[in-house]
Amino acid sequence: DNAVDGPVVVTVAPKLDVSWIPVTATDVTITLTLKGSGWVGMGIGASMADADMLMFAADGTSYDGSSSSTAMPPADAVNDLRDVSVSLADGLLTATFTRAVDTGDGADKPLAQGGSDVIFAWSTTDGDEYGYHGPSRAAAQIDFWGTSPAASSIVLGGSSKDNVYRVHGASMFFAWGFVGP
Incomplete structure (x- = not known):
């Protein structure tokens, strides 16, 4: 039994918190809290190109x-x-929902014990219309089975792969632009 006294809370961005209570071995209740009035989305997967997407708008x-x-x-x-x-x-904007850890639906991704790749996107100004989020995004590794936020790692502004590319690009620019000549 994973019951806890209160929700586990992780700040994934200055404007976005995610919290959860592992209800049973089969279900989890998740809350997304956005400082703003637009929409918020959560994807189970490492990138938007292959994710189980859950989205919520201010109109309910x-x-x-x-x-x-x-x-x-x-x-x-x-x-x-x-x-x-x-x-x-x-x-x-607060969105709370319950979801099976493994829905059995081929379009959904299960939440892995020990941690799942999760992506987030949001807009604080688009009203109720889902639209392009620009840099308003984050990626995390979250153990929704766990009772501690310590096991969660957060990457702001995109996936960890995006950040590796940015660091690599900056390193190459420095190496070839200043050291090489």
């Missing part, structure tokens, strides 16, 4: 989709989110 709508590119993901045939609550109050 929720969306369960599966992406295979960086475009707006199509909706799943089956919405596997339960007990969905989306609210906007005091400048905070």
